[in-house]
Amino acid sequence: MGNVDYAYTCSSVEESVQRVAVPPDQPFLKSMKYSLKETFFPDDPLRRFKNQPPSKKFILALQYFFPIFEWAPNYSFQFLKSDLIAGITIASLAIPQGISYAKLANLPPILGLYSSFIPPLIYAMMGSSRDLAVGTVAVGSLLMGSMLGSEVNPNQNPKLFLHLAFTATFFAGVFQASLGLFRLGFIVDFLSHAAIVGFMGGAATVVCLQQLKSILGLEHFTHAADLISVLRSVFTQTHHWRWESAVLGICFIFFLLVTRYFSKKQPKFFWVSAMTPLMSVILGSLLVYFTHAENHGVQVIGELKKGVNPASLTELVFVSPYMTTAIKTGIVTGIIALAEGIAVGRSFAMFKNYHIDGNKEMIAIGTMNIVGSFTSCYLTTGPFSRSAVNYNAGCKTAASNIVMSIAVMLTLLFLTPLFYYTPLVVLAAIIVSAMLGLIDYEAAIHLWKVDKFDFFVCISAYIGVVFGSVEIGLVIAVAISVLRILLFIARPRTFVLGKIPNSEIYRNVEHYPNANRVSGILILKIDAPIYFANASYLRERITRWIDEEEDRIKATGETNLQYIIIDMSAVGNIDTSGISMLEETKKIAERREQQLVLVNPGSEVMKKLNKSNFQKDIGGKWIYLTLEEAVRACNFMLHACKTNPKRDESEGWNNV
């Protein structure tokens, strides 16, 4: 190891230098326990349980799983007043939306009401959000309808289709709750914001297109959801279009959009836009009742069964081949529903400055769907629109969900006959106006401005959903997002650092034009962990940096390149392939009569360099804590000592 000895010989500059410490060796089990904890319990949920008597621990556990025990004891009359107003407001939105979305899933409309009765009660007990209003969602409904519809025709076999919907809801709940229980909530994070914007926009477009059936009063319609099938279905039967229905639909869409625009401009009148759907239903029903438009091509809901949710536990289907479809549908819809519910819960929690535990929310949403599947409900979550209304209406606790639930129950018990004359076209108008709000083109423009790749993810998801199917869009979005991460690791950025004049600061010469290269020394920074996926790339790229620097030096006639300094401060981790890469780079440099110097490896990296003997191999002296110290030492060697450090090329070729 000639270099090490050599460095010691010329070591006068070395005395004041801080060394890079090797972190204390930890027993395998301890470090593994630490990693597992950081991976699965980053929020350390057991912290509150420490040093508490058993009775207190029991209460804390109860409060953990049922937050209602946390807020109910302090519940006041003031809260009740606020929650009552909010609850009634969201109920007025929930009833028409519930009926509309159930139609979207090809399910009996009454299921939309059932789903706004039981699940909110469960969530009120278990949920940790104070603002989430529970109910069915458009995208989830569409997805469930189309995924189950590819296996069973809802018109030919409505009973089986209904039972499959309950089964899929059951599996969605089980999947959601298990993600929470096993602390795997981070899976939801792999749906990036960009992917969700594109996906939601695409789904909203598809849902709007589907509404052309009701708005144009068509009786036959494609079951496919993609743009091309729908447009073909619409334009091949222009002779069946009903103008009465279309006029009614356009009027109601206009009415809904105008009131929403008004409420947006005047936030005080949020209740106007919240009440409009119910108003539209009432207006539409009255219109049909008095004009008997049901005989002129305007389809109506018809009879709704009176009474609260019947049990559906015995109707779950656990026989193949349908079970596989139900499981698949459950997992896909479950994860989409979770993504929406948790994102919505988190946003409102942030506004009001309280904390939401993602894993706990998953357990709550999962339980609500499991119980829902036993009581004739289908997939529910916390839809954005309804929760925003709840928040604006001034809800204080999850009790507003209980109020909504009671209002829906009263509707189920006494008011269902009133919906007999409600025209389908009004429901379609409600869906269209809700969906137009989901096409968030402003977010897409923002993505384009800030991050082109995110925009690409977003637009791919959109195109995948609109031209393929909701599942295809989802898979594309996740795949591209993951590919981006892999590409970041596989092709990490490396750049040359220069010294900023009159300082000890070294920065990217491209980013800081005033940073100067140090003559005879090439300083490189690697911007990612060194893993198998980038080890050979980095070796080639570093070699090319050296080549280019030598070409540059030849052209300018500066001091020959003698030191290659690699700044490791951004290298978060290294694996065995990465260590081999460093060893090879060291040999490549040595053959060119250059010395490899490492600066500031982090604790993980230092631990592994030490264990793999690379540290000894390079000579402890050639690892510095700061760039300034490394450069000073190299400069000292370049000028004060001999110009060519000794090489030892004889080592190790034969032992392969």
Add this chain to the structure above:
Amino acid sequence: MGNVDYAYTCSSVEESVQRVAVPPDQPFLKSMKYSLKETFFPDDPLRRFKNQPPSKKFILALQYFFPIFEWAPNYSFQFLKSDLIAGITIASLAIPQGISYAKLANLPPILGLYSSFIPPLIYAMMGSSRDLAVGTVAVGSLLMGSMLGSEVNPNQNPKLFLHLAFTATFFAGVFQASLGLFRLGFIVDFLSHAAIVGFMGGAATVVCLQQLKSILGLEHFTHAADLISVLRSVFTQTHHWRWESAVLGICFIFFLLVTRYFSKKQPKFFWVSAMTPLMSVILGSLLVYFTHAENHGVQVIGELKKGVNPASLTELVFVSPYMTTAIKTGIVTGIIALAEGIAVGRSFAMFKNYHIDGNKEMIAIGTMNIVGSFTSCYLTTGPFSRSAVNYNAGCKTAASNIVMSIAVMLTLLFLTPLFYYTPLVVLAAIIVSAMLGLIDYEAAIHLWKVDKFDFFVCISAYIGVVFGSVEIGLVIAVAISVLRILLFIARPRTFVLGKIPNSEIYRNVEHYPNANRVSGILILKIDAPIYFANASYLRERITRWIDEEEDRIKATGETNLQYIIIDMSAVGNIDTSGISMLEETKKIAERREQQLVLVNPGSEVMKKLNKSNFQKDIGGKWIYLTLEEAVRACNFMLHACKTNPKRDESEGWNNV
């Protein structure tokens, strides 16, 4: 933006401070071109073509695709002498190995010889390695045999099986060449070293187990390759074991292992172990010829057709359902073969200090397989054992492959009848002794010592291959390796920095126990890019760091926490989810009357912060270039100015 103004008011410390520059804005197309170049052309292969006349460009291009034009003009008699010796040595290894591996793939033994005739000629013209010796490989042969065997029984339908093997080889070649042409060579990098160690070890174990058939002289044997099936097959027919065959097998294995051990100890006598396989074949054949052991349960090769490779272009199968199998087999075996060939080429290139272009090698190996599939050859690559012998025998250029090829041709033309009496058990012994060298338990121990996760990848691949199948092992290894990368991003390490006394250096307080926290300031470092996959994790983790720091401060009674500094120097990139995370963290901090400060964001990050207006939002003043400057500014505020910087909490809640 109260904070910004405030910072300006107390700005006496700020004057000498270096600001973080916003990198110059680049046109979208230019930056995209740069990224694409860095991704697909990291080695800049067109550099040599710059500023050259067209005729020179043509020669350079010819030399690029056919490196033989580069080295042939300077070929000397000295080189020829070395290459002749090396070529004859590897031919003596290639002939018995070729026959053995073809048996392993359930193909006619003569194919092993064919495959050592044409492909080496192609490689000699197109390959850029001087040391690679071309031929068939054990793992590739086994994989091809088992994957095709699951579709077509090689005993019942040998002709179709043979044609499928040619077709699979064709697709393997096409796949390999396209990877090279489209510069997608990095896909091979996703097979990490650890995965390959485990995978090769597992495949070697499986191959050894398969040899029990020949060694025990069994006639019926399972077609499955997993441990359990093989052991069951062996021990259910103990009454069919032939002791003559077993004794012969064990003797030859012993002979081969002893000579290999001797050659390893005495590198000068490398040719002893290189010649032993051929010696064994000759000895075994003579033994059978004189004792007529073929009548006592020792199976022999039998007749081999005389003559060089017949054409097989018309025998490729392009009809489904077999084509799908052939494509699948081609892709899997092709990538495995590439991984071995390129790794071997690179290692030897490093020993001799020349450069290998991975993408070019892929084109060479791919072309050699395409041409091979037209001339009755099956999958070839650069096997490690043969290349090592070539290297040790002192080869100078790829001409040693031509010598080997001629030697094999002569064998095909004149010597095939001599193999009539060669006992299969000798071939099995050759395979076993070669395979034992592939079980690299020392590498596995090294992995365990240096990187537990790599060891886990390795052992999973091994178990997957041995108990499942070669494909399962491969999929497991790649999946776990990719999962590791995703986990690194999804759960990045964050840690608290402290100041090292008498310096301006801030380091991880866990790693450097002498680093001290700065009172009133929490300095955090994030060790990975901030992407959608970790944005919510980081928000939670940072909040927990703040909570813990506040608990600690409460216990010790230090100055209240007022500044949260995040060191961004290891954050290589950020996406829109990451920027939202920073915005949210800033709001969380503000609600606790704390100020968020960023330090040293890289150029990519700074560009995006600037575009997203976060930079304005936080106030340009709260982004510093170095930790020391940030801490000095915060300290100044803490002591000289008012203790509570103004807050502006009113912003932006309503515009959601």
